[in-house]
Amino acid sequence: MATMKDVARRAGVSTATVSRVLNGHSAPTPETRARVLAAVDALEYRPNVLARSLRVHSTQTLGLVISDLLNPFFAEIARAVEDEARKHGYVVIFGNADENVEQQERYVRTLLDRRVDGLLVCPATDDDGWVSEVNARNVPLVLLDRRIDVGGAPVVHADGAAALRELAAHLVGLGHRRIGVISGPEDTSTGRERLHAFNDALRSLGYPVAPDLVTHGDFRRRSGADAASWLLGRPEPPTVLVAMDNLMGLGALEELRRLGRRIPDEVGLAIYDDQPWFPLFEPAITVVAQPTEEMGGAAVRSLLALINGEEPEEVHLDARLVVRASCGERL
Amino acid sequence: MATMKDVARRAGVSTATVSRVLNGHSAPTPETRARVLAAVDALEYRPNVLARSLRVHSTQTLGLVISDLLNPFFAEIARAVEDEARKHGYVVIFGNADENVEQQERYVRTLLDRRVDGLLVCPATDDDGWVSEVNARNVPLVLLDRRIDVGGAPVVHADGAAALRELAAHLVGLGHRRIGVISGPEDTSTGRERLHAFNDALRSLGYPVAPDLVTHGDFRRRSGADAASWLLGRPEPPTVLVAMDNLMGLGALEELRRLGRRIPDEVGLAIYDDQPWFPLFEPAITVVAQPTEEMGGAAVRSLLALINGEEPEEVHLDARLVVRASCGERL
DNA sequence: CCGGGTCGTGTAATCGAATACACGCACGGC
DNA sequence: GCCGTGCGTGTATTCGATTACACGACCCGG
Numbered sequence: 001m002a003t004m005k006d007v008a009r010r011a012g013v014s015t016a017t018v019s020r021v022l023n024g025h026s027a028p029t030p031e032t033r034a035r036v037l038a039a040v041d042a043l044e045y046r047p048n049v050l051a052r053s054l055r056v057h058s059t060q061t062l063g064l065v066i067s068d069l070l071n072p073f074f075a076e077i078a079r080a081v082e083d084e085a086r087k088h089g090y091v092v093i094f095g096n097a098d099e100n101v102e103q104q105e106r107y108v109r110t111l112l113d114r115r116v117d118g119l120l121v122c123p124a125t126d127d128d129g130w131v132s133e134v135n136a137r138n139v140p141l142v143l144l145d146r147r148i149d150v151g152g153a154p155v156v157h158a159d160g161a162a163a164l165r166e167l168a169a170h171l172v173g174l175g176h177r178r179i180g181v182i183s184g185p186e187d188t189s190t191g192r193e194r195l196h197a198f199n200d201a202l203r204s205l206g207y208p209v210a211p212d213l214v215t216h217g218d219f220r221r222r223s224g225a226d227a228a229s230w231l232l233g234r235p236e237p238p239t240v241l242v243a244m245d246n247l248m249g250l251g252a253l254e255e256l257r258r259l260g261r262r263i264p265d266e267v268g269l270a271i272y273d274d275q276p277w278f279p280l281f282e283p284a285i286t287v288v289a290q291p292t293e294e295m296g297g298a299a300v301r302s303l304l305a306l307i308n309g310e311e312p313e314e315v316h317l318d319a320r321l322v323v324r325a326s327c328g329e330r331l
Numbered sequence: 332m333a334t335m336k337d338v339a340r341r342a343g344v345s346t347a348t349v350s351r352v353l354n355g356h357s358a359p360t361p362e363t364r365a366r367v368l369a370a371v372d373a374l375e376y377r378p379n380v381l382a383r384s385l386r387v388h389s390t391q392t393l394g395l396v397i398s399d400l401l402n403p404f405f406a407e408i409a410r411a412v413e414d415e416a417r418k419h420g421y422v423v424i425f426g427n428a429d430e431n432v433e434q435q436e437r438y439v440r441t442l443l444d445r446r447v448d449g450l451l452v453c454p455a456t457d458d459d460g461w462v463s464e465v466n467a468r469n470v471p472l473v474l475l476d477r478r479i480d481v482g483g484a485p486v487v488h489a490d491g492a493a494a495l496r497e498l499a500a501h502l503v504g505l506g507h508r509r510i511g512v513i514s515g516p517e518d519t520s521t522g523r524e525r526l527h528a529f530n531d532a533l534r535s536l537g538y539p540v541a542p543d544l545v546t547h548g549d550f551r552r553r554s555g556a557d558a559a560s561w562l563l564g565r566p567e568p569p570t571v572l573v574a575m576d577n578l579m580g581l582g583a584l585e586e587l588r589r590l591g592r593r594i595p596d597e598v599g600l601a602i603y604d605d606q607p608w609f610p611l612f613e614p615a616i617t618v619v620a621q622p623t624e625e626m627g628g629a630a631v632r633s634l635l636a637l638i639n640g641e642e643p644e645e646v647h648l649d650a651r652l653v654v655r656a657s658c659g660e661r662l
Numbered sequence: 663c664c665g666g667g668t669c670g671t672g673t674a675a676t677c678g679a680a681t682a683c684a685c686g687c688a689c690g691g692c
Numbered sequence: 693g694c695c696g697t698g699c700g701t702g703t704a705t706t707c708g709a710t711t712a713c714a715c716g717a718c719c720c721g722g
Contacts, residue, residue, distance in 0.1 A: 095417075
């Protein structure tokens with residue numbers, strides 16, 4: 001590989017000049033510039049990003065730690081993040097935490113060691129041991145989707161409260177009184193918040209959720225199936241299931257199919273997070289849809305603002321209810 | 332951030348010694364070692380990976396260029412790649428080519444500039460302009476899923492010929508005679524190979540595919556819907572649709588739902604690639620399943636072998652037919 | 663005709679680690 | 693007691709860029 005020195009020699013100038021030409025600095029003579037560029041071309045020179053980064057303390061790289069790439073919700077986010085980052089000339093390194101705190105922590109450290117210019121994390125749990133390390137190294141941090149209460153770091157997430165209120169009204173309107181909830185883990189903000197918002201909504205409608213109809217899964221398919229099985233085995237089983245995440249929803253649906261329950265006649269089902277295939281199920285699934293693309297994009301823009309020492313823009317995104325057929329016919 | 336020099340000063344040794352301790356080289360005295368480690372601890376020293384990489388010409392980083400992260404097939408691959416890479420102490424940088432040749436080329440270059448130790452590419456098309464650049468820089472390359480005919484680079488993919496033969500027999504056995512095929516692009520190996528394998532199988536059963544029942548999509552949802560629409564609009568429409576990729580299959584299903592066709596009574600449907608939600612459709616979709624996890628893992632292992640100057644292990648993976656209900660009841 | 667200001671370019675230090683080479687010391691054999 | 697050997701450690705170079713500073717050429721005004 002040709003280095004800058006080679007280019008300099010061939011163009012008959014110093015490396016400083018080559019560097020200046022390549023970085024568009026304080027214009028060298030047009031002819032020097034041309035000579036340098038010709039040499040660059042002839043030698044197929046490509047700058048060594050490592051050397052450059054070492055010198056200028058910036059890698060044009062963003063780190064992304066997500067909880068689970070197999071969760072289509074996070075895959076969409078990852079895609080949006082990569083897309084927005086590329087538009088701004090950044091590359092993204094990613095790590096899959098697998099909903100696992102230790103692995104998440106390892107990854108944060110690895111990415112910091114790689115000198116990423118900024119870090120995007122979808123926290124696996126409320127645990128915030130890793131945050132201090134990020135702060136100690138002065139690396140800008142933006143939290144995605146799940147919030148953990150730690151000063152400073154902006155959080156980009158979609159507020160589901162309004163959509164959940166609508167969902168509650170929808171279900172009650174259809175005559176559902178016993179509503180089973182498959183919630184996320186208690187130690188994630190999204191797990192707690194969605195449940196509380198939904199509970200509040202139902203309470204204010206006069207139909208508080210029966211505590212024995214609330215279960216907690218782990219945002220994975222298996223736990224959704226188990227939860228559905230358990231809920232339907234109760235003495236007075238629910239007439240509708242609300243899964244607070246797409247994978248748990250899928251698991252619940254799996255279980256309903258396995259048990260041969262007809263939807264929505266025997267049991268209804270609503271899922272948090274929309275997916276392209278949800279409308280294709282029989283019946284089409286009623287969902288709370290999150291604006292994943294906007295979330296990923298907004299997160300990157302916030303992070304870049306932090307990196308550039310600006311105030312990150314305030315983003316407020318809302319999830320929205322999409323009524324389809326899986327909770328019963330519309331009135 | 333503390334540097335090696337700081338550690339050296341605090342421990343009262345030279346940077347060379349610190350380096351030796353940290354890399355487990357030709358054993359320094361146990362007490363020097365202890366002093367150094369104590370200093371490392373006290374200063375919370377973390378080595379600068381950039382400086383190290385610059386010096387040793389290795390970044391412990393793998394590049395992954397995939398065609399489309401939103402395609403769950405590729406998301407699974409990405410996850411498997413990341414998983415296997417981590418096990419070997421490598422980190423992965425990824426780029427989303429969006430089934431787009433120019434973007435793929437840009438990404439390959441970007442990743443090379445980042446001095447990845449090896450490159451994993453799922454080629455968007457047969458275009459191989461970018462390969463020469465990879466070779467020119469002596470970076471090991473492994474092709475994933477799609478092959479392009481270029482000397483040297485190992486290809487990890489799953490052979491679907493046998494599964495497609497079984498599928499052909501299954502369909503014919505169910506009485507299907509007019510079989511519509513939604514194939515991938517002609518300029519991808521998987522597009523061509525799947526179609527040819529399926530054609531061959533049907534021909535040898537005595538029921539060659541009618542040329543007017545073959546369409547080509549682009550591995551995206553929309554094209555699957557369009558193709559289904561077109562096929563069903565033929566004068567003599569097919570009795571079953573075979574989509575050669577999960578997204579096109581989803582699109583086809585979408586179109587069938589939109590048109591209100593009953594599956595499998597009016598039209599059957601089979602899809603290449605399995606997904607967790609395919610069994611949950613009504614009826615459950617018959618598929619050709621690929622071993623994505625093994626593919627990702629094998630690709631990384633091949634690449635690491637190349638990086639270490641070894642001969643990459645020969646991997647032979649097969650897709651397999653999973654008969655469910657979407658093509659008609661089993662005989 | 664000379665002093666000062668631009669402007670283009672080169673020299674050399676720097677980023678933070680790895681490592682070839684050299685040095686000094688202890689030890690053992692003759 | 694001398695010299696060779698080996699081991700632990702330090703010195704200095706290197707990886708490939710960026711950039712502060714300096715220098716010389718040139719131009720212009722007084």
